[in-house]
Amino acid sequence: MLEIDELAVRLPRTARPAIDHISLTVAANETVGLVGESGSGKSLTARAVLGLLPKDAQISGEIRMDGADVLTMSPAGLRRHRTHSAAMIYQDPRAALSPFRRIGDFLAEILREEIGAKAARSRAVELLELVGLSEPERRVRQYPHELSGGMLQRVVIAAALAGEPRLLLADEPTTALDVTTQAEIIGLLRDLRARMRTGMLFITHDLELAATICDRVYVMYAGRIVETGLTRRLFAEPRHPYTSGLLAATPRVSALGTLPPAIPGRPPDLLSAPPGCRFAPRCPHVMDSCTAAAPPLVDGVACVKAEL
Numbered sequence: 001m002l003e004i005d006e007l008a009v010r011l012p013r014t015a016r017p018a019i020d021h022i023s024l025t026v027a028a029n030e031t032v033g034l035v036g037e038s039g040s041g042k043s044l045t046a047r048a049v050l051g052l053l054p055k056d057a058q059i060s061g062e063i064r065m066d067g068a069d070v071l072t073m074s075p076a077g078l079r080r081h082r083t084h085s086a087a088m089i090y091q092d093p094r095a096a097l098s099p100f101r102r103i104g105d106f107l108a109e110i111l112r113e114e115i116g117a118k119a120a121r122s123r124a125v126e127l128l129e130l131v132g133l134s135e136p137e138r139r140v141r142q143y144p145h146e147l148s149g150g151m152l153q154r155v156v157i158a159a160a161l162a163g164e165p166r167l168l169l170a171d172e173p174t175t176a177l178d179v180t181t182q183a184e185i186i187g188l189l190r191d192l193r194a195r196m197r198t199g200m201l202f203i204t205h206d207l208e209l210a211a212t213i214c215d216r217v218y219v220m221y222a223g224r225i226v227e228t229g230l231t232r233r234l235f236a237e238p239r240h241p242y243t244s245g246l247l248a249a250t251p252r253v254s255a256l257g258t259l260p261p262a263i264p265g266r267p268p269d270l271l272s273a274p275p276g277c278r279f280a281p282r283c284p285h286v287m288d289s290c291t292a293a294a295p296p297l298v299d300g301v302a303c304v305k306a307e308l
């Protein structure tokens with residue numbers, strides 16, 4: 001359904017591409033994770049799928065959604081694409097909603113042009129029901145400040161579902177929520193996926209959270225995919241030292257041990273382009289050959305050590 005092929009995105013005045021020749025697929029009804037630390041290029045990848053890259057970015061490669069080329073779509077085509085084929089669920093629901101607009105108006109606006117004001121208003125009520133909000137008739141008349149963070153995230157999910165998209169792009173959809181509400185929202189996404197048969201690209205820095213919902217995972221580091229595979233396999237036997245580091249840094253995984261060892265150091269910013277493997281400066285297994293050339297992704301992993 002979604003095919004990203006050798007996508008590269010370079011922002012102005014930077015030393016390396018923010019997205020560096022990544023290839024990624026999501027099949028219909030599949031949930032795929034995109035995992036990595038802050039700044040690795042995850043959100044930019046999601047924005048690329050929506051055709052929302054900065055105007056001054058240099059872009060190469062291809063993004064196809066059901067065969068249609070996203071990077072060359074017309075503005076009207078992109079508007080349709082963002083409602084009916086790929087819709088985004090943003091991280092912070094309060095930032096996605098205007099404090100001055102009623103919930104019902106926010107939802108109805110998405111479909112008003114296509115189906116008319118009256119039908120859009122009743123569809124807003126149906127959508128709130130679909131995402132499990134109680135008393136939807138009352139909710140449509142409320143303003144965002146009258147709802148909790150978890151309820152607002154349900155409204156944002158309802159908005160993404162308005163056009164019955166084939167793919168949901170969920171960018172850290174639970175980061176702004178407490179742990180209990182986080183579990184409820186993950187439960188809702190799982191339930192919706194089963195009922196509506198929507199595919200999902202689930203973006204998170206939390207590998208364990210990805211494991212609770214994703215069939216497959218791509219691990220991203222400094223703009224590149226460093227490892228990919230079935231979630232179960234990646235968890236049981238991570239092959240890239242970065243994946244192992246991410247797992248070891250997950251508090252819930254190492255709950256029985258002492259404090260989780262964080263990966264020492266920080267990812268490179270866009271103004272530096274370490275030669276070879278971008279993880280080499282932080283890697284506990286670094287060898288001379290690691291900085292000579294970037295290891296290609298072979299058999300799901302981009303690491304010289306994994307090939308030995």
Ligand SMILES: Nc1ncnc2c1ncn2[C@@H]1O[C@H](COP(=O)(O)OP(=O)(O)OP(=O)(O)O)[C@@H](O)[C@H]1O
Nearest residue numbers: 011018037038039040041042043044045054269270
């Ligand atoms: N519009 C922009 N202009 C300049 N730099 C940008 C822009 N958007 C993203 N970047 C940079 O591109 C890199 C990748 O950003 P991106 O938001 O995709 O990372 P991320 O993995 O989603 O991180 P986070 O989890 O913090 O959102 C970062 O270094 C970021 O600062």
